Amino acid sequence: MPRRTKGLLNQLIKLPIQLSNLFLVVCFILLLAALPLVIQQSEGKISIRFLYFLLGYDYLKGIFDGSAFLFSTGRFTYSIWEQIPQYFFNTLFYVATSSILGILIGFPIGILRYKKRFSKSQKFLFFLNTIPDFFLIMILQISVVSLTQYTGIRLASIAMVTRLPLLLPIFVMSFYPALYLIRQISHATYEVTSQDYILFARSQGHSRFKIFIKQVIPALLHTLSADIAKVTLLVLSNVFIAEQLFRIMGITRMMFLWGFRQPNPFGGGGYQYAFVVNCLLFILVLYLIVSNFLQLSVRLLIKTRGA
Amino acid sequence: MIKILTKPGNWELKIGTCLLLLLILIAIIGPFYAPYDPNYTESIRKVTVNGVKKTIFSPEKPGARHWFGTDFWGYDILTMMLYGAKYTLSACFLIALLRVFLGTVLGLFLGIKKEPSQKFESLGGVPSFVILVFIFYGLGFNSSIPTVNLFLLEVFFIAIVGLPGVLFPIQKRTNEITQESFIEAAISIGADKIRIVTKHIFPQLRGYCLTILITEMITALNIIGQLGIFFIFLGGTIFTQDPPLLHSATNEWMGIIGQSRNKIFSQPWLLLIPLCAYIIVLLSFHLISQGIEKYYEKKYTQTPNI
Numbered sequence: 001m002p003r004r005t006k007g008l009l010n011q012l013i014k015l016p017i018q019l020s021n022l023f024l025v026v027c028f029i030l031l032l033a034a035l036p037l038v039i040q041q042s043e044g045k046i047s048i049r050f051l052y053f054l055l056g057y058d059y060l061k062g063i064f065d066g067s068a069f070l071f072s073t074g075r076f077t078y079s080i081w082e083q084i085p086q087y088f089f090n091t092l093f094y095v096a097t098s099s100i101l102g103i104l105i106g107f108p109i110g111i112l113r114y115k116k117r118f119s120k121s122q123k124f125l126f127f128l129n130t131i132p133d134f135f136l137i138m139i140l141q142i143s144v145v146s147l148t149q150y151t152g153i154r155l156a157s158i159a160m161v162t163r164l165p166l167l168l169p170i171f172v173m174s175f176y177p178a179l180y181l182i183r184q185i186s187h188a189t190y191e192v193t194s195q196d197y198i199l200f201a202r203s204q205g206h207s208r209f210k211i212f213i214k215q216v217i218p219a220l221l222h223t224l225s226a227d228i229a230k231v232t233l234l235v236l237s238n239v240f241i242a243e244q245l246f247r248i249m250g251i252t253r254m255m256f257l258w259g260f261r262q263p264n265p266f267g268g269g270g271y272q273y274a275f276v277v278n279c280l281l282f283i284l285v286l287y288l289i290v291s292n293f294l295q296l297s298v299r300l301l302i303k304t305r306g307a
Numbered sequence: 308m309i310k311i312l313t314k315p316g317n318w319e320l321k322i323g324t325c326l327l328l329l330l331i332l333i334a335i336i337g338p339f340y341a342p343y344d345p346n347y348t349e350s351i352r353k354v355t356v357n358g359v360k361k362t363i364f365s366p367e368k369p370g371a372r373h374w375f376g377t378d379f380w381g382y383d384i385l386t387m388m389l390y391g392a393k394y395t396l397s398a399c400f401l402i403a404l405l406r407v408f409l410g411t412v413l414g415l416f417l418g419i420k421k422e423p424s425q426k427f428e429s430l431g432g433v434p435s436f437v438i439l440v441f442i443f444y445g446l447g448f449n450s451s452i453p454t455v456n457l458f459l460l461e462v463f464f465i466a467i468v469g470l471p472g473v474l475f476p477i478q479k480r481t482n483e484i485t486q487e488s489f490i491e492a493a494i495s496i497g498a499d500k501i502r503i504v505t506k507h508i509f510p511q512l513r514g515y516c517l518t519i520l521i522t523e524m525i526t527a528l529n530i531i532g533q534l535g536i537f538f539i540f541l542g543g544t545i546f547t548q549d550p551p552l553l554h555s556a557t558n559e560w561m562g563i564i565g566q567s568r569n570k571i572f573s574q575p576w577l578l579l580i581p582l583c584a585y586i587i588v589l590l591s592f593h594l595i596s597q598g599i600e601k602y603y604e605k606k607y608t609q610t611p612n613i
Contacts, residue, residue, distance in 0.1 A: 036444035044451045046460060123597065130593050132529040134536050135585065138564075138578060141571050158571070237434035244536050245568065256537060260444055262546055271444070 029280045030056035036260070036271050055273050062274060071275035073258055080278050084251065088282050090164060091239060091250035095290050098170055098235045102177030103294070107224060109178070110185025111217070114193065117186055129179045133172060133238045137245045140168050159247040169246050173238045177231040181224070188223040192216050218302065225298045232291040236283070251286070255279035320598020326591035334396050337389035342374075345390045345558065349373075350381035366574045375580045378567065380552075384580060391558035395588065398462055398531055398541055398559070403523035405466035410473030411516055415504045417474075418481025435468045436533040442468070443539045450543045454556050458542040465530060472526070473519055480515060484508050514603035521596040528561075528588060535565025560584055 037052040062068030069080045116122050141158040148154050157165035192198065193216060201211050243253040259276040350365045365381035367373055375384035417423075442464050450457050484490065485508070493507055531541055535555075538544055542557030555562025560581050567577035 032438065032441050035441040038445075039442055040445040041450050041452050041457075044453060044456075046446065046452065126597075127593055130525050130529075130589060131586075132532055134532055134564075135582060138568070138571070138582060142575050142579060145571055145575065233433070237437075240434065240437060241533060241536055256440075260440075262448060262548075 025284060026281070027056075029277060029284065030059065033273055033276045033280060037273065056277075059274050059277055068274045069278065071258055071272055071278075074261075080275070084254070084278065084282060087249055087251045087254045088286065090248060091243070091252060091283075092286055092289065093164070094169060094173060094242070094248070094250065095232070095235050095239055095286060096293070098173035098238070099177060099232055099290055099294060101170065101174035102231060102235065103181060103224070105174065106178035106181025107185055107220075110182040111189050111212070111220065113182060114186045114189035117190055122186075125179060125182060129176070129183070133176065133241045134245060136175070137168070137172055137242060140172070141245070144168070160249060164248065165246050169242045169248065173235050173242055176238055177234045180231065180234055181227065184223065184227055185220060188220055189216060192219045221298060221302045225295065225302065228294045228298060229291050232287055232294065235290075236287055251279055251282050255283075314602070317598050317601055319594045319601065323591050323594025323596075323598055326587065327595065330392070330396060330588060330591060333389070334392035337392055341386040341389040343383045343386045345382075345386055347383070347386070348381035349377060349383075366570075366577060369576055369580070376574075376576050378577055379570075379574075384563070384577065387558040387563060388560060388581065388584060391555070391560050391563065394458065394541055394557045394559035395528075395531070395561065398458070398465075399524045399527045399588075399592075401459075401462045402466045402469070402527035402530075403520050405463070406470055406473045406523050406527075407516055407520045409466070410470055410477055410519075411509075411512070413470075414474045414477030415481050415508060415512075416500075418478040419485050419500060419504065419508070422482040423475040423478045435465075435472075436530050436537075438468050439465060439530065439534055440537050440539060443534070447539050447544050448546050452543070454542045458557060461541055465527065469523070469526065469530070473523060476519070477512065477516070480512060481508055484511050514599070518596060518599050518603065521592055521599060525589060525592045525596070528585075528592070531559070531561040532564060532585065535561040536568065538565055540565060560588075 031053060034052050034055050037055065038049055040047050040049060059068050066079075070077055071080060071083075072078075113122065144155050144158050156167040157163070158168065159165060198211060198215060201215055206214075239250065240252045242248065243250040244256070247253070255276055259272045259279060261270060261272075348365075349367075352363050354361050354363060365377045366379050367377040367381075369376040369384075373383050373385065375388065377383055378387070443461060446452070446457065446460070452460070490503060490507055493503055498507075534540070538553045540555035540557070540562035541559045542555070542562075544562075545554040545556055546552070547554075553566055555566055563581040564578060564585065567574070567581070570577045
């Protein structure tokens with residue numbers, strides 16, 4: 001059987017498994033979005049209202065009559081197709097840019113630092129990894145404000161007014177995947193360079209540079225490929241916090257702003273199940289786009305390098 | 308732990324432990340030495356400076372009267388932090404202990420049967436604070452549940468949602484140990500499962516569990532902080548419509564950070580002081596974790612060939 005046909009068959013066999021996984025994730029989203037209504041408190045006790053899990057069924061019915069795609073902002077009701085795409089593309093821009101930057105920074109630094117795994121600078125990097133995203137964002141924002149107040153220099157925008165802030169959000173969102181990759185790749189490089197075939201290549205008289213280009217980097221691309229999903233999830237996790245603190249009009253901020261409103265005694269407000277489900281589905285699509293794009297890029301690189 | 312502490316060297320562990328003990332002491336005796344009552348507010352006060360009468364409105368900058376300043380409603384920040392310290396620290400300890408206890412027990416008994424499925428392992432990648440926001444939204448705002456009960460309930464949920472992060476590594480480690488020949492020898496002489504787990508596998512994992520315990524304290528601290536960004540404060544969020552206010556019921560440190568997060572321009576000290584306290588807690592946990600890792604660090608037999 002030709003190699004290409006065999007590959008296509010393999011893909012076809014995997015398709016039902018991937019579709020069933022996707023179905024399970026959608027079910028998880030439908031159940032997760034119902035939790036704010038399922039878990040409630042009344043008369044000093046926690047009360048679990050399991051019937052609210054059936055809201056998923058109502059949502060599916062709402063897809064056919066269009067009611068699942070409407071949301072309220074208090075006074076007005078909008079269709080998600082009018083409002084959500086711009087927020088979706090804002091978030092997509094941040095997630096894609098930060099993931100790519102994180103990989104481009106973390107991968108080479110990880111390789112260069114493989115002999116410094118137990119050094120003090122590596123320990124400092126580990127400490128930086130324990131500092132959460134919200135802390136880093138707040139410290140950066142306070143520093144930029146103080147700098148502007150004392151020197152008049154406007155280094156970066158700390159929140160969205162009309163234009164998207166670029167420097168700080170992208171720095172924070174690519175910082176954590178870069179740190180993660182530095183750790184993973186330096187560990188993997190240490191292991192690859194400890195293998196016998198590297199010693200064999202060295203004994204053949206190949207230069208250090210050539211061994212890295214021909215042997216080590218192709219082997220590390222497989223490690224990178226396995227870590228792509230984790231990198232994208234890291235950026236996605238940071239985007240929730242970054243959009244809140246930089247006031248970016250992205251999909252995650254919109255979800256909390258309009259979906260999770262406190263009930264207003266004068267009318268309006270309250271939790272919007274369908275809107276939250278739609279936002280979570282958009283976030284899932286965003287994750288799939290970015291992770292598959294990165295995965296494809298790395299696989300293409302592996303193929304062209306013949307690894 | 309005492310055995311590790313008494314060993315010479317390992318300054319990370321010693322400094323980290325001293326710092327943590329100091330924080331625990333502040334959390335215990337702090338409320339007795341707090342300068343004001345936690346319900347005392349001073350939104351307006353009149354002072355005479357050089358014979359001129361002045362009116363000072365809250366929030367007040369840090370000064371002699373209020374060392375850490377006051378918040379927008381006139382509450383003394385130092386008092387809030389002294390009363391809130393016990394909630395922050397106890398939440399970290401309880402969450403980490405619960406996770407490590409349940410994770411170790413389940414991980415040991417599941418690990419001797421099989422290694423964790425990769426499908427479930429990837430579930431750990433979903434940001435846990437997002438799931439927790441969904442769980443706490445209906446519970447935390449203007450809750451009728453007593454503060455301490457709500458605090459314990461939230462601690463329980465945070466521990467459970469993050470359980471896979473502890474369970475799977477322990478299950479994996481346990482499964483690796485079960486492949487060792489000394490376990491086969493124990494089985495061949497008729498040792499039952501409980502004996503194998505308690506007498507043969509667990510002693511191998513003791514150091515690993517201690518490291519995970521400290522790492523989980525850091526994780527718990529970060530998750531509480533991330534929840535605070537969404538105005539979900541441990542022990543409950545007091546929400547008022549007029550004026551629109553979201554306030555931490557326990558004055559827990561992450562809550563103080565969360566409720567002041569929009570004051571970067573106007574009152575940065577409201578944020579900067581609790582952030583400094585936060586980094587001290589984080590640093591103490593990190594130093595302890597580094598110290599323990601240093602103690603248990605295994606020497607690598609492999610060395611790079613280039």
